[in-house]
Amino acid sequence: MNVKIQDLMTSQVLTAQRHQSVSHARDLMSSNGIHALPIVDSEGEPVGIVTTSDVLGDLNPNGKISAIMSANVVTIPAYGEPRVAARTMRNQHFHHLIVTHEKKVVGILSTFDLLLLVEDHRFEEKGAQRSGMPRWTRRQNKKSSAD
Known part of the structure; x- marks a missing residue:
C-alpha cells in the first residue's frame, strides 16, 4: 500500500483570514x-x-481571528507519507495538520483520517473480503473553500 x-x-x-471575526x-x-x-494570508x-x-467559551464575537488562532502552523506536503503525519501529530499533540502544495493550503488531515486508514489496513491484513472503496477515500472533497 503506497498511500499519500x-x-x-x-x-x-474551508479557510478564513486573520482579519475576520x-x-x-x-x-x-x-x-x-x-x-x-x-x-x-491573501496569497x-x-x-x-x-x-x-x-x-468555545465567552469570547468577544467581534474580535479578530488573529487573537485566538494558533500561529504555530505545522504543515505537511500533500505527497507526504501518513506515518510522518502521525508522528508529527503525536509529537506536537495536534489533531489536525494543514496540507500544502507549493505553500498553498490544499487540504486538512485529521487524526480521524489516519484512524480510518489504520482500520482499513487491519481489515485488509486479516484477508477479509470487502466490497467498495476503502473508507478513507470517502472523506474526499467534503467541503468547499470560503472567504
Whole structure:
C-alpha cells in the first residue's frame, strides 16, 4: 500500500483570514461541522489554525481571528507519507495538520483520517473480503473553500 496524505485528507477545505471575526470562524465551523479552520494570508498560505476549542467559551464575537488562532502552523506536503503525519501529530499533540502544495493550503488531515486508514489496513491484513472503496477515500472533497 503506497498511500499519500493527498489520498487521506479532506481536499476542499474551508479557510478564513486573520482579519475576520471570531463569530465568522465560529459560524463557519458550526454550520459546516468542521473542527479545524486553517487561517490563510491573501496569497492562500497558512498563517494559523483555529480549532473548536479555540472558539468555545465567552469570547468577544467581534474580535479578530488573529487573537485566538494558533500561529504555530505545522504543515505537511500533500505527497507526504501518513506515518510522518502521525508522528508529527503525536509529537506536537495536534489533531489536525494543514496540507500544502507549493505553500498553498490544499487540504486538512485529521487524526480521524489516519484512524480510518489504520482500520482499513487491519481489515485488509486479516484477508477479509470487502466490497467498495476503502473508507478513507470517502472523506474526499467534503467541503468547499470560503472567504
